[in-house]
Amino acid sequence: MSPAHDLEENLAFTPKFDANGLMTAVVTDAKSGDVLMVAHMNEEALRKTIATGEAWYFSRSRKALWKKGETSGHVQHVVELRVDCDQDAVWLRVDQQGAGACHTGRRSCFYRAVPLGKSGAAALEFRDADKTFDPDLAYKPKL
Amino acid sequence: MSPAHDLEENLAFTPKFDANGLMTAVVTDAKSGDVLMVAHMNEEALRKTIATGEAWYFSRSRKALWKKGETSGHVQHVVELRVDCDQDAVWLRVDQQGAGACHTGRRSCFYRAVPLGKSGAAALEFRDADKTFDPDLAYKPKL
Numbered sequence: 001m002s003p004a005h006d007l008e009e010n011l012a013f014t015p016k017f018d019a020n021g022l023m024t025a026v027v028t029d030a031k032s033g034d035v036l037m038v039a040h041m042n043e044e045a046l047r048k049t050i051a052t053g054e055a056w057y058f059s060r061s062r063k064a065l066w067k068k069g070e071t072s073g074h075v076q077h078v079v080e081l082r083v084d085c086d087q088d089a090v091w092l093r094v095d096q097q098g099a100g101a102c103h104t105g106r107r108s109c110f111y112r113a114v115p116l117g118k119s120g121a122a123a124l125e126f127r128d129a130d131k132t133f134d135p136d137l138a139y140k141p142k143l
Numbered sequence: 144m145s146p147a148h149d150l151e152e153n154l155a156f157t158p159k160f161d162a163n164g165l166m167t168a169v170v171t172d173a174k175s176g177d178v179l180m181v182a183h184m185n186e187e188a189l190r191k192t193i194a195t196g197e198a199w200y201f202s203r204s205r206k207a208l209w210k211k212g213e214t215s216g217h218v219q220h221v222v223e224l225r226v227d228c229d230q231d232a233v234w235l236r237v238d239q240q241g242a243g244a245c246h247t248g249r250r251s252c253f254y255r256a257v258p259l260g261k262s263g264a265a266a267l268e269f270r271d272a273d274k275t276f277d278p279d280l281a282y283k284p285k286l
Contacts (some may be wrong), residue, residue, distance in 0.1 A: 007248070012266065013257055013267050024167055024181055025180060032176070050257060050260075052260075056211065080256055080270075081256060082178075082255060082257065083256075084180070084181060084253050085245055085246070085249075086252075088205075089177045089181040089252075094255070099183050102228055104151050106228075110225040110226070110227050110234045113223055114156055114224040115222060115227055116195075116196045118193065118194075124153075124226065126154070126173045127225065140236070
């Protein structure tokens with residue numbers, strides 16, 4: 001069998017990281033099925049997530065390992081972790097603690113829709129965009 | 144207001160592509176909420192998806208624009224397209240035509256789970272992994 005066939009059909013977990021050492025993580029709400037966020041994991045974030053059952057990521061902007069909710073308390077308990085056919089992306093179904101996953105103060109990062117069938121630059125439309133928490137309070141360092 | 148605030152709170156669609164000219168596209172089944180696949184879009188794939196309401200992607204391995212289902216007939220009708228807070232990822236809720244989205248013959252690319260709480264290399268576990276179509280037939284060039 002080809003290496004591609006093995007990667008797709010075997011039960012050996014051989015995650016593939018990109019040139020920057022990262023893989024894509026899609027995070028959905030285990031109850032609603034909504035996509036909460038898209039983030040990235042390096043090998044250490046993936047290992048910590050598997051070991052602890054709580055979501056860890058790697059921040060590309062801060063270049064640092066990051067436990068989701070470490071400041072805000074909005075921890076993500078992982079209900080199920082799946083890997084895709086070519087093992088370069090993971091899907092986390094999570095029990096989202098606290099009021100939301102998005103640093104803007106919303107439950108999901110995907111709070112704007114792109115109108116379809118329009119040519120040119122159409123304006124976005126808000127969807128489920130009410131803020132569920134105050135990010136200025138949630139992310140303020142605790143004294 | 145800061146540029147980051149504008150990007151997050153405004154209704155101007157200003158998609159951000161990475162150094163390779165790509166952005167991440169998460170695709171979920173509009174009915175079940177399951178993640179079907181993770182793919183990438185360049186500017187042209189995004190533009191065609193918005194204009195036609197059918198999903199187009201950019202294949203990193205083939206370095207080519209690609210209409211989902213062009214060979215297999217497993218087209219994706221986009222029910223809703225959303226963009227995330229920093230506008231570098233999109234979420235497509237689709238009405239998946241045909242038997243599935245994965246080139247391995249399954250409905251979803253995420254047909255294996257990673258066991259949690261285990262240290263070391265635990266074996267993956269199949270989830271919803273029955274094949275729903277024969278990829279050798281679906282992707283065979285039509286004569």
